[in-house]
């Protein structure tokens with residue numbers, strides 16, 4: 001019995017001269033929900049399509065359920081792909097859409113119908129089996145696309161931005177639905193999204209990509225708490241982490257932030273005096289302090305309130321975003337006394353942008 005349902009090692013992909021995937025190593029455990037996330041064009045769909053066999057890989061190895069699958073055609077890989085476009089057959093009812101692939105593989109009419117009913121119960125489509133895709137809402141169509149994947153009982157589900165056609169509220173609802181379905185089926189899922197919140201909330205394991213490279217992979221909170229480099233730090237978390245150029249003070253125990261004017265804050269451990277850095281500060285880690293214990297006093301640029309939280313942008317260079325989870329009456333031009341826990345500072349090398357241990 002293999003622990004890993006899918007294993008990629010040293011996978012590279014070229015489109016002509018364009019190097020789309022670079023030395024990808026990825027192990028996907030059976031039963032896990034893995035999200036591939038990164039900016040547009042970073043290679044997420046290419047990686048997913050390579051798993052499915054819709055693209056051939058140029059170098060490296062792909063193993064699915066213990067068998068090497070390089071060069072094996074898609075239909076023999078036993079994976080099910082769910083797209084954002086749903087790709088439903090418009091002239092077929094929901095039931096026909098569900099049973100089509102089974103019928104093509106020679107499953108009898110009655111058995112196919114029984115399976116369709118069973119899957120429809122799981123996905124809440126029982127009452128809609130006789131409808132045509134045009135008679136369904138976006139969320140219902142998405143469920144049909146999911147059901148069509150489930151009915152094949154695949155070794156893994158591959159999702160490529162399946163929710164991007166839905167409005168914000170339905171998207172949040174469908175996230176939960178897909179994750180619950182994954183758990184109920186004991187499935188293995190690989191889920192592509194450019195939305196880091198979707199990746200963080202749905203997945204057990206998040207893979208952050210940039211320009212064909214895996215920048216970091218791990219549990220969602222691992223990536224949030226200890227981003228390996230400035231790119232991951234800026235990509236994970238909303239609002240995004242603030243970055244400030246800085247230099248370690250003469251005592252080695254403090255760092256001077258360059259916010260147009262110098263601001264000195266304490267470090268959690270000592271560093272080489274004079275070293276230049278980038279300091280990362282998450283907006284939620286800057287909290288309102290009393291006048292006496294403020295480690296940082298910053299001029300207020302603008303203030304926005306969502307009701308639940310107050311977003312302050314400082315009048316500094318660079319600007320910092322501060323999220324206060326309380327209602328405060330502050331105005332532009334005033335000075336904001338802030339507390340900053342040294343343990344919450346993220347330190348990156350100015351040259352390499354890599355996290356300092």
Ligand SMILES: Nc1ncnc2c1ncn2[C@@H]1O[C@H](COP(=O)(O)OP(=O)(O)OP(=O)(O)O)[C@@H](O)[C@H]1O
Nearest residue numbers: 015018020038039040041042043044045046047194
């Ligand atoms: N068939 C192709 N021929 C040549 N280049 C391609 C081909 N398909 C994709 N690419 C290029 O490979 C890179 C990765 O594309 P891919 O579709 O994997 O990105 P993505 O991460 O899925 O982006 P998005 O979030 O926009 O969907 C892009 O620069 C793209 O232009």
Ligand SMILES: [Mg+2]
Nearest residue numbers: 044045046160
């Ligand atoms: Mg894509």
